[in-house]
Structures are given as structure tokens and as C-alpha cells.
Amino acid sequence: MNEPLHLYLVLAMRTPAFQASAGEAHQAFLEDLIEQDLLELTGPFTDGSGGAYILRAADLATATQIAHSDPLHVTGSSTLTVHEWRARRPGAKD
Incomplete structure (x- = not known):
């Protein structure tokens, strides 16, 4: 039996080292998450400071591993933090 998936909020805040090419690779990364049925919602902040997405994962360690493979994180273009939500x-009702 598969373990249930939980929701994780990933905040991606741009750094001064932001690279446009990382943003393009990030979009491909999100498309891959959609294909795997792991992405609930995604979108940029209107002030241009970054964005957020909601992942489905078995646990916080898995969600963090997924988020830290995001090109935004790998290139240092954004600081990503992951929160179980x-x-x-x-x-x-709960």
C-alpha cells in the first residue's frame, strides 16, 4: 500500500544572483512535477521577489529533496524553504 502524500509549501525567494536561464529551467522542472502528479499549485509573487509552489510528497525530507533539485536552488538563483502545510x-473539519 502506498503511503499518503502530504502538502508542502515551497517558498522561492530570488537572490541577487538570479539567472533568467534558471527561471526557464525551473519551468521545465515544474512541468516534470505536473507529469508526476506532484504539483498542486504554483505561481510567482506579483512584486517579482519570487514565488511559491505546493508539492505533494510522502514526508518533509522527500519534499525538501525535490525542492532542492529545482534549478532555482541548484544555481543559487533563489533561496528555497520547504514547510509542511x-x-x-x-x-x-480537521
Whole structure:
């Protein structure tokens, strides 16, 4: 039986060393996550400071491993932090 997947919020904040080519590679990385059914939501911040995405993973270590393979992280273009997120819809019971 497969372990259930949990949600992880990945915050990607641009660094002064941001490279446009890393941004393009990041888009391909996200497409791969979509194909694997591991990406819940994604998008940039309107102020241009970075963006965020929500991963599905078995545990925090796996989510961190996935996020740290993001070209934004690998190139030092962005600082990525990963948080387990117990997201719920307003009014929903735990």
C-alpha cells in the first residue's frame, strides 16, 4: 500500500544572483512535477521577489529533496524553504 502524500509549501525567494536561464529551467522542472502528479499549485509573487509552489510528497525530507533539485536552488538563483502545510478549506473539519 502506498503511503499518503502530504502538502508542502515551497517558498522561492530570488537572490541577487538570479539567472533568467534558471527561471526557464525551473519551468521545465515544474512541468516534470505536473507529469508526476506532484504539483498542486504554483505561481510567482506579483512584486517579482519570487514565488511559491505546493508539492505533494510522502514526508518533509522527500519534499525538501525535490525542492532542492529545482534549478532555482541548484544555481543559487533563489533561496528555497520547504514547510509542511496542513492546508484546509475554511469551514472544513480537521
